[in-house]
Amino acid sequence: MPAxxxxxDAQGRLMFSATDRLARVLGVVNTNAADGSLTDAGLTTGAAxxxxxxxxxxxxxxxxxxxxxxxxxxxxxxxxxxxxxGVILYxxx
Numbered sequence: 289m290p291a292x293x294x295x296x297d298a299q300g301r302l303m304f305s306a307t308d309r310l311a312r313v314l315g316v317v318n319t320n321a322a323d324g325s326l327t328d329a330g331l332t333t334g335a336a337x338x339x340x341x342x343x344x345x346x347x348x349x350x351x352x353x354x355x356x357x358x359x360x361x362x363x364x365x366x367x368x369x370x371x372x373x374g375v376i377l378y379x380x381x
Contacts, residue, residue, distance in 0.1 A: 311337065311381040317361070319352055321373035325362035332359050334380030342374040352376075 292306035314330045319340075336356040342349075349372035352363040361378055365371045
């Protein structure tokens with residue numbers, strides 16, 4: 289007989305099983321509209337993900353390019369005079 293945790297909604301549909309992959313947020317960093325990087329050992333414990341949330345939605349501004357290599361999360365802007373600041377939420381799944 290199999291054992292484990294499973295969660296169902298009111299209609300009896302399986303919503304979560306112990307074999308599912310769940311995301312874990314590791315942190316949030318403010319870019320301050322400047323190139324930068326950080327080191328977080330947690331990035332090596334799963335598949336990394338990230339999302340950029342701009343501080344303003346201006347049409348003529350550029351978001352950073354974000355990369356992950358090992359335990360390092362880096363971001364850089366292509367156009368120095370047209371940067372938009374914001375926060376990067378990052379984690380693993």
